[in-house]
Amino acid sequence: MASSSSSTGGDPQAKPVAVAVAVRGDGRASRRAARWAAANLALVPGRVVLVHVIPPVSFVPSPSGERVPVERMEPGVVEMYAQDRRERAQEVETVVLEGDSVSEALARYAAESGVRNLVLGSACLSWFRRILRLQNLPTTVLKATPCSCNVFIVSRRQLTVKFANLSQTGKSNTYVRIQSISHRAYALIQRNWLQVKHSLHGLPDDETPKSSGVTSSDLCSQACSSLSTSTNAGRKTPGRAGDKEFDAIGQLKEFPCVSLSSTEGPKPIDDVAKLRKELQNTLMTYGEAHEDVVHAKKKIQVLSNDCSEDLKEVQDALRREELLKQTAAYEKSKHFRAITDTEMVKEAFTCEAYSKHKTESVANMMSTETGKVVDALLCTGKTCRRYLRHEIELATDNFSDAKKIGEGGYGIVYRCTLDHTEVAVKVIQQDSSDKIDEFFKEVEILSQLHHPNLVLLLGFCPEIGCLVYEYMENGSLEDQLINNKGCQPLHWFMRFQIIFEVARGLAFLHGTKPEPIVHRDLKPGNILLDKNYVSKIGDVGFAKLIADLVPDGFTEYRDTVIAGTLYYMDPEYQLTGTVRPKSDLFALGIIVLQLLTGKHPHGLILSAEEAIRKDTFSDILDQSQTDWPIAEAETLAKLGLRCTALKCRDRPNLESEVLPVLEDLLSRVTSSLKSRSPNVVVPSHFVCPILQEVMDDPYVAADGHTYEYRAIKAWLKKHKISPVTKHKLPNSSIIPSHSLHAAIQRWKSQSS
Known part of the structure; x- marks a missing residue:
């Protein structure tokens, strides 16, 4: 299907078409054909037209450069675009043909218009078309045009001619020969x-x-x-x-x-000149049309650039939109994570609140249990009295510094009088982290312990957290050894006796039933001396109850917080946190070496070992005493070194090994002292507090003091209070003291 349109400067029916020049929108072949027609066919009478074949309209370009199919456009818009394509000339007549095949469109035009001369341009790259197997348009046109039309194919080097057949016999074009000739x-x-x-x-x-x-x-x-x-x-x-x-x-x-001119005969020269002038005008019009086409192309290029800029802006907007979408997605993810974190925090807060509530419930239960323990102590412990707050404040002059006699890690100690008895009040510090636990621990443990070599607990006050002990007139063993301020040094015999008494007190702690007790902080500062220099172990607040004794190779109790004092602390306990009864033996060994040498515990073990190895042990003894029993002192030092072994399993047993040796040494030094001084003073712990004479059959009463059997028996028949403390006794049971009986008997035999 093909359609045509033309634009002329006059009446299209005035003259027939004599020359038709086939052109394209661009290309040197079209320009060559136009020039050749102007030079060689100018004298031919008739109209000269330019024939341009274009493909049918299948799309309409949009301002953005997009090709919109005609099916999606309105017919009026498509027709306007097609008319705009066809309007190419001003003064030169131009025929615009539409068709899918250029050769078929030209042949149809030649047959329908009756044109006598058809001029086409041809490129010289026929060999290139043959290689690419492209269609040769001029050859196709030569074969397709009717015999009544002269066809001129103008190339660069030659001219291909097909003259019209005048016979009009209607024979086929196959009998027409085509001739090529040079220009x-x-x-x-x-x-x-x-x-x-x-x-x-x-x-x-x-x-x-x-x-x-x-x-x-x-x-x-x-x-x-x-x-x-x-x-x-x-x-x-x-x-x-x-x-x-x-x-x-x-x-x-x-x-x-066939004549290139009309068969009517020669025309005048003026007509030829006129035709030549018209051809020149036609060529000028063609040039102007070409310029218009170039101008239109430039406008199209400008519009295309504008569309490109608009497209770039659109693309930038799309990129910004994508960036904003990504930002929104990121913010959304952050919001989701924040919500998730908030939920987690809420859950953690809920768990923490539950744990806090549970802890408070446990604390309330513990407080209730503690109250029950206190009530039980008040019911069962008859020697342990509960004091009121105002009684303690009145006795200590409202905790006056003048009453202060000492200060420890867990409290301050005041000296005062309660119930006409001189006592020591220990007030637990208010900023102590575990003061309540420590307080009730001491109350629970000390209220159940009664031994001549343990400090006696007389009472307590839970309102201000204080403990009331019996007052020890001669202070601590540390005051006698290290902080001795002008006082007379301890006699070596008293030192032997103090070691024996401390060992007895430890043996009592370790032998308690059903659970043994480990002191964990035995040191000279916690060994107190009464007015007769009888030693007693105090500050049992650090004590730890052990379920049952097990072999030394097994862990008995593992403590997460190490308790004790440096130089007196068991090395194995420091390393592993394992508490055993033999942990106290290490501190006992250090105290033994200190009593013998009167030196600081730092490096004392090495110096004692070296002195014994070099047989110079007498040189390290305390020089304040000049009459040391060297043999007994060295034996005691060796026993102390055995107690300071690094491993618990290498230390001797307190009950079966240490106490018998100490008892034997005490007996020997007592005999030696009597032989040196017949008027030796009787040891105070050998004397009965009731009869004030040396005991023959010592018994321990419920107040922890030792009495002659017949004397305490008679006392209990008449009284329910202690002969020493004047407090009510918890019970009337008495226990024989076999070790003290043996010591008294040896002393008597040696004295006699």
Whole structure:
């Protein structure tokens, strides 16, 4: 399907179309065809038109550069776009054809319009078309155009001609021969034809042919004949420069020549000039149209650039939108994570609140249990009295510094009088982290312990957290050894006796039933001396109850917080946190070496070992005493070194090994002292507090003091209070003291 439209400067029915030049929108072949038609067909009478074949409208470009199919556009818009494409010329007549095939459109136009001459341009790259197997448009047009039309194919080097058939026999185009000739040869033919035409115009009137049968075709035939003669003459002279052209002319004369002009006869010269001028105007109009096309292309380029900028802005907007979407997605994820974290915090807060509530419930239960323990102590412990707050404040003058006699890690100690008895009040510090636990621990433990070598607990006050102990007139063993301020040094016999008494007190703690007790902080500062220099172990608040004794290779109790004092602390306990009854033996060994040497515990073990190894032990003994029993002192030092072994399993057993040796040493030094001084003073712990004489059968009462059996028996029949403390006794049971009985018997035998 093809359609055409034309634009002319006058009436399109005034003249028939004589020359049609097929052109494209661009290309040198079209320009070459137009120039050739202007130079060679200017004298042909009739209209000259430019024929341009375009494909049918299948899309309409949008301002953004997008190709919109015609099916999606309105018919009126499509028609306006098609009309705009066809309007290409101003003064030059232009025929715009629409069709899918250029050759078919041109052939149809030649047949329907009756054009006599059709000019086409041809590129010289026929070899390139053959390689790519492209369609040769000029050849196709030559074969498709009707026989009534002259076809000129103009290329760079030659001219391909197909002359019209005048016979009008209606034969097929297959009998029409196509001739190719160079531009030079065709110019020669045209020049000879013009000479023949000029000669015909120069004849007199009587010689001029009267009949119109002598037409331009006859003149052309005559010119061809004359050219053929010249051609034959030229062939006889080989080597001339124009042999190829004359051969072509010789071949051209064999074809019937159709006059390039009308069969009506020659036109006046003025008409020819007029036609030439019109052709020139046509060419100028074509040039202007070409400029308009170029201008339109520039406008299209500007619009395309604008569309590109708009497209770039749209793309930037899309990128910004994508960036904003990504930012929104990121913020959304952050919001989701924040919500998740908030939920986790809520859950953690809920768990913490539950744990806090549970802890408070446990604390309340413990407080309740503690109250029950206190009530039980008050019910069962008859010697342990509960004091009121105002009683303690009144006795200590509202905790006056003048009453202060000491300060420990867990409290301050005041000296005062309660119930007409001199006592020591220990107030637990208010900023102590575990003061409550420590307080009730001491109350629970000390209220159940009654031994001559343990400090006696007389009472407590839970309102201010204080403990009431019996007052020890001679202070601590540390005051006698290290902080001795002008006082007389301890006699070596008292030192032997103190070691024996401390060992007895430890043996009592370790032998308690059903659970043994480990002191964990035995040191000279916690060994107190009464007015008779009887030693007693105090500050049992650090004590730890052990379930049952197990072999030394097994862990008995593992403590997360190490308790004790440096230099007196069991090395194995420091390393592993394991508490055993033998942990107290290490501190006992250090105290033994200190009592013998009177030195600081730092490096004392090494110096004692070296002195014994070099047999210079007498040099490290305390020089304040000049009459040391060297043999007994060295034996005691060796026992102390055994107690300071690094591993618990290498230390001796307190009950079966340490106490018998100490008892034997005490017996020996007592005999030695008696032999030196017959009027030796009787040890105070050998004397009964009731009879004030040496005991023969010592018994321990419920108040922890030792009495003669017959004396305490008679006392209990009449009284329910202690002969020493004047407090009510918890019970009337008495226990024989076999170790003290043996010591008294040895002392008596040695004295006698």
